[in-house]
Amino acid sequence: MSTWNGIRKKLETEYLAQSLRGHIQYYATSYSKSPDHEGRAAIRYDGNEIIKGCYWNNWMKADLFPKDEKYEKRMKVENAYMDDTALKLGVFDQRCFYNAFAEFDNQNIETSLKSEDLIVRIFAVLDRRVGKRRLALMKETIAEESDTFQEFYAIRAKAEGLL
Template identity: 70%
Template sequence: MSWSGMRSKLENEYLAASLRGHIQYYATSYSQCPDHEGRAAIRLDGKEIIAGCYYNNWLKAALFPRDARYERRMKEEMAFMDDTAVQLGVFDQQSFYRAFSMFDNQSIEESLASENMLVRIFAILDRRVGKRRLEKIRQGIEGEEKTFREFFAIRAAAEGMAAEGEREG
């Protein structure tokens, strides 16, 4: 599937009605680069909430915690994106494509429980997650990763749910 097809599904088919016109997904390849690497982002009303670039892997490698679990996951599953990778922007358009493929081919329950943070972000913004499920998620939100809490707060606010304390900064 092309990026325009993925973006259309994410923004029109999957995105909650309350977020349509507010959330935009972005991915591009740099055609001048020999390997056509690029960047990806999720924007809220034009402001990038998360953004990643292939070249951030090189720039931030010294900051990224590379324990045995991380190394094993990177070898086994190239689509692995945890909260640290998302916060540091150590992902690119290919990570978006792989995360979308996972999201598009599994249930919303599996996506919400995924170890891939990009998949979880796609899921929390999904129209299939209603207010009752959001209330259930809110009950355990303190134990969630920072990025997931931020996207939960965006979704809760869009649904008119008080999101006191969920969104940091």
């Protein structure tokens, strides 16, 4: 796996839409004094963290998870893909970004836009390979998407002059 600096550089220069460069920043860190070097991750828009997560939120906010046995197992044990609930609660960390990037970097943009992992879909909607026509087509079904994805779609559409 690449270093975080390499991943961030790819996300912010190679993949990020020209209209968002300088506005979107990806952030991930691990704390060297923390057990197992746990850390946090965030996506910032003009300096404001739109989504942010930290390993320690997994423990502090566990009682806020939906009371669904499969969901709890998926989030706590399997550390599976991120959904809107996980992103709103901030129960993800830098490893989720690394995993999402690995998926995103190794597939085409169409597959990334349909991924079950919301972080992968966010990377995709901010990607330069998604043009104005594609964004305009997405507007028809954006109401069916999660609130978090809609927020990133709105950021991108506004930057492209579509909103």
